[in-house]
Amino acid sequence: FCKKPNKFRKPFGLILSIAAVVALNFKLCFSVCARAEYEVNGECCPMCAPGNHVYWHCTIDTSTTCVPCPALTYIDEPNGLDKCFPCTLCDAGQGLRVKRNCIRSADTVCEPLDGFYCTEFAMKHTECSPGQYIKQAGTALTDTVCSDCSEGSYSNGSFTTCQLHSKCETEGLREVKPGTVSSDAECGNSTPVGVIAGTAGVVVLVTAVGISLIYLKLKHKKTQTPTTGNTLIIIIKVIIIKYNFSINLIRPVTVT
Template identity: 40%
Template structure:
């Protein structure tokens, strides 16, 4: 029974020794010393004869609460590579507060306030429109252009309706898309179209006839040349016939001389 009582008394004494310092004190070598105020740190702990000696935090360091620290905390760095910029400069009693760069939003909140990570706003592209602008706390929201409208530039606040060709007395040449307008062209008169088609048809028929006529003329000229050649040959042959006929007669006279006629 006695040993158990001694054990309980030991733990009570330990707890009393540990928790004997007040909330505004810190323990050093089993002695409670007054804490230094925010924005400073302990230069020399207290002794039996003197209180705690404190020193202000150096530039680039801070403490936000009363403390018994021998050194102040280093100030936070707002890294631009993380999309951050300084929103509030570091002071002896307050750490740096970072915020997102212009065109960025905070995608990671810091525990003591501010931002730990920034992300670039989304860019609404051609074929879209801005549904809501991005802020330091939220990203840009985009939506596609409704049917019958289009946008040609990034970050368009609204989509433009397609052109109605009929209002300008024109006809549609190409359909519109989410990034391009309808293309229109002037109406062509029906009589003009028919006249052009008829003219082209006549031209084709004329060319065909001209080609066929050329062939016929060439054929007739060749036949005429052949006929003329035959006619020029025939008179020559006929003119030669009497000469050929005379030769036998002369020969017969030579073979048979004429006899004197008896009276």
């Protein structure tokens, strides 16, 4: 006789499979190994100390065999690993340098180069532009903060405060070039060199004419006519008028 197929056999097998998976997961999650041990092939083996990795796993008769991490590798925790991690390289091209070298039990510690700060990687500090001052200097974690100079002050971008423009008149000088937000005012002598030279020349000329006039009066006192004296006076007046005209041409104009 042919037997009827058992409709309960297939679901029952599925239930057994699920139970086996749950039991396996329970065993993995709730390992009986102590905190300083790791499980391998159903055995609890002692972990290797930081700076070492597993060379041979333990057996029933032997403990774990550990060896030091090779050069340029590390492990910073007790472990059951058969390889160490490679040390981090501080790339100068990304603005980094070594703060603390890598050792077997600790990774390299990097820090930003001078003039850089860190976000996800080192960034060069912002340089303040002319007309701005450094409100807050950059650090290893923050960028430089710049601020604009107010009217009447200046900075070339490297100052921590804006400097007031020089007051030429208070120093007995005249302003040759007005100040800007990025440069100071330029001061010069209060009297231009041309004016000084012109004044000296005219003084010498007038003195010479005066001496000549006195000499002629003494020499030709009896024969001198009014016309000669008047002519010399007219010459002196013309010289003085020309001198005043030249002074006005080269005299600086004061802008208020």
